[in-house]
Amino acid sequence: MRTLLLLWLLVYRSCALEILFDFIHVSGMGFHSTTETNASVTTKSLCSCRQQCFSQSFCNAWTASKVNAHYECHFSIHGPQPPTSPSPQPGAVYSYKITGLSGLIDVHEGTDGDMYFVPDKELNFSTAINYCQNIPGFQLALLKTREQIEIANTISLQIQDSFHIHLTHKDPSTQIWGDGTELTEDLKDLVKIPWCRSTSNIGTTYRVKDSGIHIICCRRDMYFLCQSKTDNGLQ
Ligand SMILES: *[C@@H]1O[C@H](CO)[C@@H](O)[C@H](O)[C@H]1NC(C)=O
Numbered sequence: 001m002r003t004l005l006l007l008w009l010l011v012y013r014s015c016a017l018e019i020l021f022d023f024i025h026v027s028g029m030g031f032h033s034t035t036e037t038n039a040s041v042t043t044k045s046l047c048s049c050r051q052q053c054f055s056q057s058f059c060n061a062w063t064a065s066k067v068n069a070h071y072e073c074h075f076s077i078h079g080p081q082p083p084t085s086p087s088p089q090p091g092a093v094y095s096y097k098i099t100g101l102s103g104l105i106d107v108h109e110g111t112d113g114d115m116y117f118v119p120d121k122e123l124n125f126s127t128a129i130n131y132c133q134n135i136p137g138f139q140l141a142l143l144k145t146r147e148q149i150e151i152a153n154t155i156s157l158q159i160q161d162s163f164h165i166h167l168t169h170k171d172p173s174t175q176i177w178g179d180g181t182e183l184t185e186d187l188k189d190l191v192k193i194p195w196c197r198s199t200s201n202i203g204t205t206y207r208v209k210d211s212g213i214h215i216i217c218c219r220r221d222m223y224f225l226c227q228s229k230t231d232n233g234l235q
């Protein structure tokens, strides 16, 4: 009986306190239940749905919606699949295992505590922004500290290629991060910014060369770095 109680406490409390460490959870979204479902169950709670996904090794994402007094819970072998999945679904809940994200560089935690991930795809700048945004909890990377630039530097060396980050420029001396803030003076010595022909919203790419760290202006399809948002609902 005591074991049962302990088990109940562990299971119940871990869900109530939302300490299952590697799920990202969003409301109002879901995957397509007929084309992406590998298994379905009916549960009494969202918690139970999540636990069943967690305990099945094939499951990388689940979606659930309330039907009368219970939840219809669907499991998928796939995590987020931008640009089509997950998609807005009023009343549904979507959740995926962050460890299920795979790419050229699988999702891993940087020394700054954020998660980084290089999808195995080459896209232009605006499409790359959308791709990362369509993975709940992620964005095209903003490298606002020396540490973050160093993290990206290491990843770039690993893939031996450059990639898009979310930096654009207004004029040759003013670079703007995707959140609207300017590249700060203290980082300017780390980036070599050549003259770019157009001052419009140019896709800017981060690149590492033996002579240092370069920001290059580039419109072509390239790899890109997705980064977890600081307030990403990681649970
Ligand atoms: C899961 O579903 C996908 C899409 O329907 C299918 O291609 C795949 O074979 C299924 N895998 C398993 C393990 O059921």
Ligand SMILES: *[C@@H]1O[C@H](CO)[C@@H](O)[C@H](O)[C@H]1NC(C)=O
Residues within 6 Å of the ligand: 124, 125, 126, 127
């Ligand atoms: C980026 O790629 C998308 C999809 O291939 C395309 O529709 C769009 O026009 C491209 N944008 C630019 C600025 O090249």
